[in-house]
Amino acid sequence: MAGSSETDWVSRFADEVIAEAERRAPGKAIVCASGLSPSGPIHLGNLREVMTPHLVADEIRRRGYECVHIISWDDYDRFRKVPAGIDPAWAEHIGKPLTSVPAPQGSPYANWAEHFKAPMIAALAEMGIEFHGISQTEQYTSGAYREQILFAMRERERIDAILAQYRTKKPAAGQGGQRQVDEAEAAAIEGSGAATEDDGSAAAGYFPYKPYCSACERDLTTVTSYDDETTELAYTCVCGFSEVVRLSEHNRGKLVWKVDWPMRWKYEGVVFEPSGVDHSSPGSSFVVGGQIVRDVFGGDQPIGPMYAFVGISGMAKMSSSKGGVPTPADALEIMEAPLLRWLYARRKPNQSFKIAFDQEIQRLYDEWDALARKVADGTALPADLAAHARAIGTAAGPLPTTPRPVSYRTLASVVDVSAGDSEQTLRILRDLDPADPIASLDETRPRLDRAAHWVTTQVPLEQRTRVRDEPDAELLESLGDAERESLRLLLDGLDEHWSLDALTTLVYSVPKLQAGLPADAKPTPELKVAQRGFFALLYRLLVGRDTGPRLPTLLLAVGAGRVRKLLGA
RNA sequence: GGGGUGCUAGCUCAAUGGCAGAGCAGCGGACUUUUAAUCCGUAGGUUCAGGGUUCGAAUCCCUGGCGCCCCA
Numbered sequence: 001m002a003g004s005s006e007t008d009w010v011s012r013f014a015d016e017v018i019a020e021a022e023r024r025a026p027g028k029a030i031v032c033a034s035g036l037s038p039s040g041p042i043h044l045g046n047l048r049e050v051m052t053p054h055l056v057a058d059e060i061r062r063r064g065y066e067c068v069h070i071i072s073w074d075d076y077d078r079f080r081k082v083p084a085g086i087d088p089a090w091a092e093h094i095g096k097p098l099t100s101v102p103a104p105q106g107s108p109y110a111n112w113a114e115h116f117k118a119p120m121i122a123a124l125a126e127m128g129i130e131f132h133g134i135s136q137t138e139q140y141t142s143g144a145y146r147e148q149i150l151f152a153m154r155e156r157e158r159i160d161a162i163l164a165q166y167r168t169k170k171p172a173a174g175q176g177g178q179r180q181v182d183e184a185e186a187a188a189i190e191g192s193g194a195a196t197e198d199d200g201s202a203a204a205g206y207f208p209y210k211p212y213c214s215a216c217e218r219d220l221t222t223v224t225s226y227d228d229e230t231t232e233l234a235y236t237c238v239c240g241f242s243e244v245v246r247l248s249e250h251n252r253g254k255l256v257w258k259v260d261w262p263m264r265w266k267y268e269g270v271v272f273e274p275s276g277v278d279h280s281s282p283g284s285s286f287v288v289g290g291q292i293v294r295d296v297f298g299g300d301q302p303i304g305p306m307y308a309f310v311g312i313s314g315m316a317k318m319s320s321s322k323g324g325v326p327t328p329a330d331a332l333e334i335m336e337a338p339l340l341r342w343l344y345a346r347r348k349p350n351q352s353f354k355i356a357f358d359q360e361i362q363r364l365y366d367e368w369d370a371l372a373r374k375v376a377d378g379t380a381l382p383a384d385l386a387a388h389a390r391a392i393g394t395a396a397g398p399l400p401t402t403p404r405p406v407s408y409r410t411l412a413s414v415v416d417v418s419a420g421d422s423e424q425t426l427r428i429l430r431d432l433d434p435a436d437p438i439a440s441l442d443e444t445r446p447r448l449d450r451a452a453h454w455v456t457t458q459v460p461l462e463q464r465t466r467v468r469d470e471p472d473a474e475l476l477e478s479l480g481d482a483e484r485e486s487l488r489l490l491l492d493g494l495d496e497h498w499s500l501d502a503l504t505t506l507v508y509s510v511p512k513l514q515a516g517l518p519a520d521a522k523p524t525p526e527l528k529v530a531q532r533g534f535f536a537l538l539y540r541l542l543v544g545r546d547t548g549p550r551l552p553t554l555l556l557a558v559g560a561g562r563v564r565k566l567l568g569a
Numbered sequence: 570g571g572g573g574u575g576c577u578a579g580c581u582c583a584a585u586g587g588c589a590g591a592g593c594a595g596c597g598g599a600c601u602u603u604u605a606a607u608c609c610g611u612a613g614g615u616u617c618a619g620g621g622u623u624c625g626a627a628u629c630c631c632u633g634g635c636g637c638c639c640c641a
Contacts, residue, residue, distance in 0.1 A: 012585085276638095276639095284572095284573095284639085284640090306573080306574085308574075308575085308637090308638085309637085309638075346582090347582085350574075350575085351575085351582080352574090352575085352637080352638095353581085353582095354581095359604095363593065363594090366593085367592065367593070370592080370593095371592090381583090381591075383583075384591085384592090406605095407605070407606075409604090409605060409606085410605045410606080411605095412604095412605095413604070413605055414605080416604090432605085463604075465604085504601095504602095507603095508601055508602090509601095512601090527601075528601070528602095531601070531602095531603090532603075535603055536603085539603080546603095547603060547604065548603075548604070549603080549604065549605075550602080550603060550604090550605060550606095551603070553605070554603095
């Protein structure tokens with residue numbers, strides 16, 4: 001493709017989308033879209049549904065084109081299943097639109113959908129993702145799709161014929177009505193959506209529209225007749241209710257998913273919309289939708305890459321405390337927005353990856369910092385450079401950064417040994433670089449806060465440093481003369497060596513002095529052994545283990561008074 | 570059973586028919602190095618297997634194997 005910058009996958013899609021948009025409607029704003037169903041926590045896998053078009057839309061904007069990123073909130077979808085941890089009484093709401101289901105107990109939000117949309121919207125804002133949200137509840141209940149619905153009903157036979165091409169299981173057993181209830185139940189149990197979606201088959205014929213019951217609000221309805229002339233539609237509900245409505249004025253119901261989606265492609269003029277790999281089977285909504293949008297609605301199918309799943313590594317307490325998979329908001333508590341953006345930008349959509357909630361996050365941050373240095377000194381590879389640029393900001397501007405990006409690993413360690421005490425944290429951080437000391441913790445935020453949150457919520461207790469409250473009397477009692485002397489040498493020098501560098505010198509010199517060597521003697525193998533032994537003794541006395549954070553750091557964090565106490569002074 | 574997708578260095582991944590490459594881990598060193606580093610150097614390969622197309626294949630086609638996902 002001529003002119004393609006060929007730097008990364010985002011650029012290539014942007015080329016493709018711009019070309020396609022020019023072909024379809026030159027000069028008009030380019031539309032990229034995401035669809036999210038707020039049926040439960042919107043997790044990091046769902047974030048890919050947003051990040052993929054976001055990155056492409058952002059690249060398009062960077063090139064000076066007008067581009068709209070629509071997030072379609074599928075909040076008019078049926079409530080399928082009561083998730084674990086929710087009052088089983090919510091089962092009575094199964095089949096209602098998500099916006100008609102009460103939010104979980106204790107939620108400040110008006111309904112189920114809002115409860116799960118809100119944290120996602122906040123996370124998207126933090127990540128610098130600009131979008132135009134469209135509530136499908138508002139669209140349907142305001143009659144925005146009136147013409148499209150009436151049209152789809154008129155064209156129901158053609159739609160049915162197209163769907164029939166993909167139905168692997170013909171209605172061999174025959175009982176359409178029975179099948180429908182089975183599917184409703186199966187969907188209620190399964191909870192996963194698109195592929196098991198009721199496509200609108202029923203005993204009285206095929207109808208691509210499903211009303212929500214006017215009495216019970218649920219979608220356990222069956223269309224029994226429809227008149228194209230009058231637009232009168234009759235339905236019955238399992239609750240016993242039945243009525244006849246005019247579709248030309250009725251606003252409580254929706255097109256079945258496989259028709260709804262292509263209808264909206266045409267309605268919004270979507271040029272780019274990705275979908276999960278579960279849409280990659282032959283009869284999937286994306287494939288079927290493509291044919292329906294072309295043959296029925298006379299529109300075009302968007303460019304739609306399939307994206308692979310996003311996994312999680314670690315997640316110590318997450319599952320137990322929050323009862324589910326982590327959300328973007330959870331991730332943003334332990335990592336800065338640019339890092340999270342980077343994870344999605346650096347991998348092609350069809351490539352699955354994991355987001356680190358365990359120790360891996362430290363390595364990841366190291367890699368990120370190393371990349372930033374390469375970018376700064378101009379040695380970054382083009383693809384890495386592109387991913388970095390997409391991570392740190394958008395066409396609208398840069399995202400907030402940490403002024404002094406101290407290594408995440410270091411911050412985590414400091415928070416660990418200082419138990420989060422901000423005064424001690426600042427003291428240790430200030431000593432990191434005496435030539436250019438950190439004046440305020442704010443210079444290391446927000447990264448410091450992310451690291452602190454990670455340490456307290458994700459690091460297993462047995463890996464945390466826990467300074468002893470009381471001296472290990474038994475161990476102190478059992479020490480030999482040489483060991484006692486080493487402790488005394490350390491304690492004697494403590495006051496005049498109370499800084500990171502001086503303490504480093506001190507702890508290494510104690511074994512030298514004991515061996516009768518000057519403090520600046522060159523190390524010998526024997527000396528190294530003695531030093532290790534000395535360090536282990538100190539770790540045992542201070543934290544009850546053989547190893548720990550570097551001693552100077554640890555000593556500073558523990559404080560002179562407590563050190564004296566624990567070392568038996 | 571059907572479909573999708575992936576398989577490249579120890580690990581995570583690049584290379585979009587044209588010299589198989591990075592990061593991390595490893596190893597050696599600078600520099601006393603411990604759950605805090607940084608820098609320099611270094612090694613690392615039958616690109617899952619087999620066949621085909623091609624002047625040329627990690628890349629395209631076919632067959633098989635294994636992993637993951639979806640459907641039935």
